[in-house]
Amino acid sequence: MAEAMLIARGLHAYYGRAHILADVALEVGAGEVVVLIGRNGAGKSTTMKCLIGLVRPAAGEIEFAGYRTERLAPHAIARLGLGYVPEERRIFTDLTVAENLEVGRRPPRQGLEPWTPERLFRLFPNLGEMRGRPGGRMSGGEQQMLTIARTLMGNPACILLDEPSEGLAPVIIEQMAATIRDLKAHGVAVLLAEQNLHFAGLVADRAYVIEKGGIRYSGSMAELAADEAVRAAYLSV
Amino acid sequence: MTLATFVIQLLNGLAGASSLFLVAAGLSLIFGVTRIVNFAHGSFFMVGIYIAYTLTESFGRGSALGFWASVLAAAVAVGALGFVVEILLLRRIYKAPELFQLLATFGLVLVIKDATLAIWGPEDLLGPRAPGLRGAVSILGRPFPEYDLVLIAIGPLVLGLLWLVLNRTRFGVLVRAATQDRDMVAALGVNQAWLFTGVFALGAALAGLGGALQVPREPAQLFLDITVISDAFVVVVVGGLGSIPGAFLAALLIGEIKALCIGLGDVSFGGFEISFSKLTLVVEFIVMAIVLVVRPWGLLGRPGGEPRHAAATEPPLRPLHGYLKLAAAGLGAALLVLPVATDGYVLVLLIDIFVFALFAVSLHFLMGPGGMVSFGHAAYFGLGAYGAALLVLRAGLPMETTIVLGPLVALAGGLLFGWFVVRLSGVYLAMLTLAFAQIVWSVAFQWDSFTGGSNGLIGLWPPAWLASKSAFYHVTLILCVVAIVALRHLVFAPFGAVLRAGRDSPLRADAIGIDVRRHQWFAFALIGGFAGLAGVLHAFSKGSISPETLAIARSVDGLVMVLLGGVQTLTGPVVGAAVLTWLQDEIARRVEFWRAILGGVIILLVIAFPQGIVGFIRGRFMREVT
Numbered sequence: 011m012a013e014a015m016l017i018a019r020g021l022h023a024y025y026g027r028a029h030i031l032a033d034v035a036l037e038v039g040a041g042e043v044v045v046l047i048g049r050n051g052a053g054k055s056t057t058m059k060c061l062i063g064l065v066r067p068a069a070g071e072i073e074f075a076g077y078r079t080e081r082l083a084p085h086a087i088a089r090l091g092l093g094y095v096p097e098e099r100r101i102f103t104d105l106t107v108a109e110n111l112e113v114g115r116r117p118p119r120q121g122l123e124p125w126t127p128e129r130l131f132r133l134f135p136n137l138g139e140m141r142g143r144p145g146g147r148m149s150g151g152e153q154q155m156l157t158i159a160r161t162l163m164g165n166p167a168c169i170l171l172d173e174p175s176e177g178l179a180p181v182i183i184e185q186m187a188a189t190i191r192d193l194k195a196h197g198v199a200v201l202l203a204e205q206n207l208h209f210a211g212l213v214a215d216r217a218y219v220i221e222k223g224g225i226r227y228s229g230s231m232a233e234l235a236a237d238e239a240v241r242a243a244y245l246s247v
Numbered sequence: 248m249t250l251a252t253f254v255i256q257l258l259n260g261l262a263g264a265s266s267l268f269l270v271a272a273g274l275s276l277i278f279g280v281t282r283i284v285n286f287a288h289g290s291f292f293m294v295g296i297y298i299a300y301t302l303t304e305s306f307g308r309g310s311a312l313g314f315w316a317s318v319l320a321a322a323v324a325v326g327a328l329g330f331v332v333e334i335l336l337l338r339r340i341y342k343a344p345e346l347f348q349l350l351a352t353f354g355l356v357l358v359i360k361d362a363t364l365a366i367w368g369p370e371d372l373l374g375p376r377a378p379g380l381r382g383a384v385s386i387l388g389r390p391f392p393e394y395d396l397v398l399i400a401i402g403p404l405v406l407g408l409l410w411l412v413l414n415r416t417r418f419g420v421l422v423r424a425a426t427q428d429r430d431m432v433a434a435l436g437v438n439q440a441w442l443f444t445g446v447f448a449l450g451a452a453l454a455g456l457g458g459a460l461q462v463p464r465e466p467a468q469l470f471l472d473i474t475v476i477s478d479a480f481v482v483v484v485v486g487g488l489g490s491i492p493g494a495f496l497a498a499l500l501i502g503e504i505k506a507l508c509i510g511l512g513d514v515s516f517g518g519f520e521i522s523f524s525k526l527t528l529v530v531e532f533i534v535m536a537i538v539l540v541v542r543p544w545g546l547l548g549r550p551g552g553e554p555r556h557a558a559a560t561e562p563p564l565r566p567l568h569g570y571l572k573l574a575a576a577g578l579g580a581a582l583l584v585l586p587v588a589t590d591g592y593v594l595v596l597l598i599d600i601f602v603f604a605l606f607a608v609s610l611h612f613l614m615g616p617g618g619m620v621s622f623g624h625a626a627y628f629g630l631g632a633y634g635a636a637l638l639v640l641r642a643g644l645p646m647e648t649t650i651v652l653g654p655l656v657a658l659a660g661g662l663l664f665g666w667f668v669v670r671l672s673g674v675y676l677a678m679l680t681l682a683f684a685q686i687v688w689s690v691a692f693q694w695d696s697f698t699g700g701s702n703g704l705i706g707l708w709p710p711a712w713l714a715s716k717s718a719f720y721h722v723t724l725i726l727c728v729v730a731i732v733a734l735r736h737l738v739f740a741p742f743g744a745v746l747r748a749g750r751d752s753p754l755r756a757d758a759i760g761i762d763v764r765r766h767q768w769f770a771f772a773l774i775g776g777f778a779g780l781a782g783v784l785h786a787f788s789k790g791s792i793s794p795e796t797l798a799i800a801r802s803v804d805g806l807v808m809v810l811l812g813g814v815q816t817l818t819g820p821v822v823g824a825a826v827l828t829w830l831q832d833e834i835a836r837r838v839e840f841w842r843a844i845l846g847g848v849i850i851l852l853v854i855a856f857p858q859g860i861v862g863f864i865r866g867r868f869m870r871e872v873t
Contacts (some may be wrong), residue, residue, distance in 0.1 A: 062434050086434035100431040102424045112417060113424045114435045164436050 015040045015199060016061065016092070016168055021070035023056055030056045032223045036201075038168060043190060043200045045210040045231070047245065048220035054119035054203035055097055057220070057232070058170045061201070062094040063087045075167060091119055095164030097173045097203075099157045103146030107137055110145050110156055114163035122165055122197060128160040133192060151182035170227065175209045187212040207245055211235060219244045251387040257503060258386070262395035262464075264502030265402035266292075269457030270475060271482035271494040272409060273450030279426040279489035280446045282345060283337060286352040289476030290359040291451045295325045295458025297468040298369050300374040303462055318459040323454025326448045333447040336850060340441060343857035346620065350810045351853040353803060356472055357846025364469060365840065369378040374462035394463055395661065401460065405453070406495050413491070422446055426489055454479075473799060477685070481531045484678040485538045487548020496546055501531045529689040532682035536667065539679050541572035543671050554764025571818075582724055586717035595788075596719045600786045600828045601727040607808035607820035608731050609777035615814050616738050617770050618750025619668070621686025622677045624778055624805045626664070629797020630657040632786040633691060641697075646709050650726070650783055657779025658772050660687070665771030669764050684802055692794040698856045703793030707786055723784050730777055735817055746770055811852060813863070 016038040023031040030054050038044045046054050059065040061072060063084040072080040079087045085224055088094065102110050111127050118124035131138030134155045140148065145156060154174055159167055171190070175183045183206075188214040204210045210217065210231070217234045219227035221244045227234070234240065274288045299321035307314035332355065340348050380397060381392035413419035421442055425432045433439050458471075482501060486493030508530050511523035526533075528755070538546060586594060610624045634656030635649035644652070664683040671679055692700045698704065713719050737743050748756040749763035755762050786792045808827050812819025830848065834841040856863040 064430055064434060083438075084430070084433040085436050086437045088434055094434045096431065096434070100428050101429075102427050104427060105420065105423060109420045109423075112420050113432060115417075116436050160435065233411070 011036075014038065015075055016201065017071075017073040018057075018061065019073075021057065021060055021072070022068045023060055023065055024058075024068050028213040030223050031060065032061075034223070034225055035219070036218050036225065036228075037063055038199050038201050040167070041194060041197050041199055042216070043194050043202065043214050045202045045204050045214035045217045046220055047204050047207065047210055047217055047234075049205055052220045054205075054220055056223075057173055058096075058172045058203055059202075060093065061170055062092060064094075089116065090164075091165070091167035093161035093164055093169035095157050095161050095169060095171045095174065096177065098148075099153045101145035101148070101153045101156055101160075106142050106144055107156060108141045108149075110160050110172040111163050114160040115121045118131070119165040119167060122167065124165055125162045127163075130162060133189065134159055146158060151178050151185075154178060154182070154186070155189075162193075162198075166198065168201065169193070170201050170203075172203045173198060173205070174202070175204065175206050179194070183209055205245075207241070251389050252510055255388055255389050255391055256506045258391055258399065259509075260401070260503035260506030261499065262502075263506065264498040265398045265405075266457040267478055267482055267502060268402050268462050268495050268498035269405060269460070270454045270479040271486070271498055272405070272491050273453035273457075273637070274479050275483045275486070275491060275494050276422070276453075277447055277450040278483070280422055280429075281337070281443050282429075283341075283348045283352065284345070285348055285447075286476060287332070287355040287359060287472075288450070288454050288479055289472040289474070290356050290363075291325050291454035292458040292475045292479075293467070293469070293471040294328060294359060294363060295321050295455030296374075296461055296465075296471065297363055297372070297458075298324050298455070299459035299462040300372045300467045301369075303374045305438040308375045309378060309379070311377065312379050314375075317463070318456070321459035322452045322456035324770055325458070326452030328406045328455075329451025330444060330448040332451070333444045336854075337443070337447065339854050340857065341443070343853065344814070346614075346806070346810055346814065347853050347857055351850050353807065354846040354849030354853065356476075357842040358850070360469060360472060361681060361840040361843030361846070362711045367467065369469065371466035371468050373466040376463040380463075382805040388670065397466075398460060402495065402498070405456075409491055409570040418442075418445065451770040459730075460787065461837060466647050477681070477799065478531065480678060480681070481535045484675060485535050487545030488674060490545065490547040493545055493547030493553070500546075501534060504530055504534060504770055525689075525693050528693070529686050532685040536679060536686075539671060539675055539682075540667055542791045543675055545675075574747065579728060583721070585668075586720055591716050596829070596832055597783075598720055598788045599832070600825050601723050602781045602788065603804070603808060603828050604821045604824040605730050605784075606778055606781040606805055607812070607824040608734055609774045609781065610805045611809045611812075611814065611817075612734050612738065612777075613771065614809060615817075616743050616746050617767065617774070618746070619680075619767060620673075620677045620806075621680040621802070623680035623682070623802050624804070625683035625797045625799070625801035626660055626680075626687045627657040627775035627778035628782035628785070628801060628805075629687060629691065629792075629794075630660045630775070631782030633698060633704075633782075633798050634779065635783040636707050636786050636792055637698070639707060640704060646713070646787060650780070653783035653786075654776040654779035657782065658776035659668045660779075661772035661775025662768075665768045665775070668771060681799070681802070684797065684799070687799050688794055688799075691797060698794075701794060703791060707789040707790050707792070709787050713787075721786060723788065726780065726784065730780055731821070734777060738817065742770075743765070752797065807849065811849070813856075 014037040019035050021031050021034040022029070034053065034057055036044070036046065046057060048054055056065055060067045063079065063082055067080055070080065071078065074087065074092050075090050075176050077090055079090065102113060105113070108127060111130065136152055137159060139154055145153065148156065158171070158174070167202070174186050178186065187209060190202070193200060202210065202214060216226065216230050218225050219234070219240060226244055227240045270292050274285060277283060277285050294525060299318055302317035302320055303314055307317040336351060337348070337354065340351055377394050380394040383392050384396065413423060421432065421437055425439065425442055429439060468562070482494055482497045485501065486495070486497035505527050508523040508527045513520060513522045513524070515521070582597070606624070606628055610621060613624070614620050631653045635653030638644045638649045638652055639646060668676055668679050692701055694700065702869025708714070709719055713722060745756070745761055745766050749761060749766060753763050782796065785796070804827065808823035809820045810823070811826055812821065830845060834844050838844060
C-alpha cells in the first residue's frame with residue numbers, strides 16, 4: 011500500500027440513541043482504490059458522511075492529507091482535497107449541467123492536472139452534449155456521471171464514492187467501472203462504498219467488509235474473492 | 248369611476264408594487280438559502296427609510312445626484328447592518344430549530360425599533376421630494392407624479408439585475424444551489440457561512456432600498472416594520488417561497504388590487520353599501536387566502552418547495568414524573584391560598600399569567616402535538632373575548648353564560664378557518680392562519696357600530712359575586728388549571744396520539760386508516776375554543792377590550808411564550824407565559840426602552856437555550872428522569 015492519505019481510527023457515530031458506527035478503522039493510500047463493502051444498513055454511508063464531516067463522529071480520529079479533520083466543517087475538509095459523491099446523487103436539479111459543475115469548482119491542486127469542464131466532457135461525453143440542460147431532466151446514469159464530474163471540479167486528491175452502481179443499468183455500470191479506473195490512472199484515490207461484490211471486483215485494490223457498524227474483515231480484493239467463509243457470513247443476501 | 252381615474256389608480260398600484268417587491272425579493276432570497284423566516288425584514292425597510300431621510304435632508308435637497316446617492320447609500324448602510332446582524336446573531340443559531348430563529352429575528356425587531364426611536368425620535372419624518380422629479384406629468388388629463396413613474400421602472404429593473412446576478416455570476420449559482428441543498432454545497436467546499444452572510448446582506452440591502460425609495464412618498468414612521476413585514480410575507484407566500492419572479496408578480500397583483508380598492512371607494516350593489524376603501528386593510532390577506540387554497544405553493548412556487556429537512560423528529564412526550572406532579576399540586580395549592588397573603592397588584596399580574604399560560608398551552612398543543620404552527624392564534628383569543636363582550640353588552644347575557652358561549656364563538660371560528668388551514672402545511676399553513684387573524688382583526692377594527700372599532704368595548708365588569716379581585720383570581724385560576732390539565736390529558740389520549748402520528752408521518756398515518764386532516768381540523772377548532780376561554784377571562788379581568796386583543800402582536804406574544812419555554816415539553820408554555828408576562832410587566836413599568844431590553848433578553852435566551860428554558864433544564868439536570 012502506498013503512503014496512507016486518509017486514515018480513520020476508532021470511529022463511533024450515533025443517530026439519536028442508535029449506535030450506527032462502532033470502532034470503524036480504515037486507511038486509503040494515495041492513488042489507491044479501496045472498497046468498503048457490506049449489506050444495506052451496515053454503516054457504509056454513515057462512514058462516508060463522517061469522513062466528509064456531514065455526520066460528526068462521537069469518538070475517534072480522522073486524518074486526511076496530514077490534517078486532523080474530525081472536528082472540521084465539511085467545506086474545510088473538501089478544500090483539503092477530499093471529494094464526496096453521495097449515494098442519493100443530490101444533483102442541483104434547478105441548475106444546468108454547466109452550473110452544477112460551477113458549484114464544484116475549486117482552485118487547482120498541486121501535483122494534479124486541474125479539471126475543467128472541457129476535460130470532464132472528454133471523460134463523460136454524454137454530459138458535453140447537454141451542458142444547458144437542467145439537472146432534473148437527466149436520466150439516473152447521467153446524473154451519476156454529473157455528480158462525479160461535479161466533485162472532480164474541486165480537484166480532489168481522494169474521492170468518496172457512495173454506491174455509484176446503485177440503480178444503474180449493467181452497461182452504465184461497466185462505464186462507471188471504467189471511469190473509476192481512469193480516475194486511478196490520473197492519480198486520484200477512491201474510497202468506494204458498495205454492496206455489489208462483482209462491481210467492486212472490477213475496480214478495487216483492497217476491501218474492508220463492514221457489518222453492523224464495525225469492520226469485520228480487511229484484505230486485498232483477491233483474498234476476499236478467495237475467502238468463501240467471509241463472503242457467506244457478511245455479503246450473501 | 249372614469250377611465251382616467253382607473254388608469255391613474257393602476258399606475259399608483261404599480262408604483263406601490265415596486266418597493267413591496269424589493270422587500271419581498273430580499274425576504275425570499277434569505278429564506279431560500281438560510282431557511283430563516285426573517286421577521287426583522289420590515290425593520291430593515293424602516294431603517295432604510297430613516298437613514299434615507301437623514302441623508303437626503305443633508306445632501307438630497309439641491310441636486311438629483313445627491314438625492315440618488317443618498318438613496319443608494321441608505322441601501323448600502325442597511326446591507327451593512329444585515330451583514331453585522333448575520334455575523335453576530337444568525338450565525339450562532341443556524342443549527343437551532345427554525346422557530347427559534349424566527350423568535351430571534353423577532354427579538355431583533357424589538358431592538359431595532361427602540362434603537363430607531365432613540366436615534367430619530369417618535370415624530371413622523373417626511374423627507375424632501377426628489378430634485379428634478381418634483382412635478383407631475385399629465386396622463387389622460389390627470390396629473391401623475393414624475394417620481395412615481397421612476398418607481399414603476401425601478402421594480403422591473405431590479406428584477407432584471409437580480410436575474411443577472413443569480414444566473415450569470417458564481418455567487419448567484421451558489422445561492423441557487425444552496426437554496427436546493429445546503430449540505431451538498433458545503434461538501435463541495437463552499438463555505439456556507441460567507442454565502443449566508445452575503446445573501447443576508449444582499450436581502451437586507453434590498454429591503455433598505457425599498458424603504459429609501461419611499462422617502463419622498465411617505466413619512467418615516469415607527470410602525471412601518473410590522474406593516475411592511477406582514478405585507479412582504481403575504482407577497483412572498485402568494486408568489487411562492489423562494490421565487491423572485493413570483494414575488495414580482497405577487498407584488499404587482501396586490502399593489503393593483505389595493506389601488507383599485509382605494510379607487511372604487513364606496514359602492515352600492517343593489518342596496519348594499521360596500522366600502523372598498525375599508526377593504527384595503529385586508530384585501531391582501533383575502534388574496535393570499537384564495538391563492539393558498541387554490542394553489543397551496545403560491546403562484547410561481549413549486550409543490551414540494553418546502554424545506555428539505557423538516558423539523559428534527561421530536562422525542563416522544565413524557566407524562567409528568569411523580570415528584571413533579573406533587574410539586575405542581577403544591578404550587579397549585581399555594582396559588583389558591585395566596586390572596587390571603589398579598590395585595591391587589593400581584594393578583595392582577597397573576598391573573599394575566601394564568602390567562603396567558605392557557606393561551607400559550609393551547610397554542611403549544613397546536614404547534615407541538617398538532618404540528619401546525621399558527622401565526623394567528625390571537626384571532627381565537629380575540630373571538631372569545633369579543634364574543635363574550637358582545638353577548639354581555641349587546642344581548643344582555645350574564646357573564647357566567649359567556650364563559651361557555653364565548654369559547655364556543657372561538658370554536659366556531661376555528662371550525663370555519665380550520666377547514667381551509669389544514670389543507671396546507673408548514674410555513675404556508677402559518678401564513679394562512681395569519682391571514683385569517685388579520686381579517687378578523689380588521690373586522691373588529693373597522694366595524695364601529697358593532698365592535699366599537701378602534702376604541703373597542705368598555706364596561707365589561709363581572710357580576711357582584713366576582714367583583715373582588717380575589718374572587719375573580721380564584722375563578723381564573725381554577726378555570727385555567729382545569730383547562731390546562733384537560734389539554735395535557737388530551738395530548739396523551741388517543742386523540743393526541745393520532746395527532747402526533749399525523750404530524751410525524753402523514754402518509755403512514757393515512758395508510759393505517761387515520762383521517763389526518765379531519766383530526767387536525769377538529770384539533771384546530773377545539774384549540775380555538777381553549778384560546779377563546781383565555782380571551783373571555785382576559786376581557787373580564789380588564790373590563791374592556793380593543794382590537795389589540797387580537798392583533799398580530801398578541802399572536803407573536805403567544806409564539807414567544809411557547810418558544811421561550813420550549814416546544815418539546817408540556818410545561819414549557821406555562822413557564823414561557825409566566826416569564827414573558829412578568830418581563831413585559833416589570834420592564835415596561837420601569838424602563839423607557841423596554842422593547843429593546845425585552846428583545847435583547849429574547850435574543851440572549853435563544854442563543855443560550857436553543858431548546859427553550861424547560862428543554863434546557865431537562866437536558867441539563869433531568870436526563871435520568873424518565
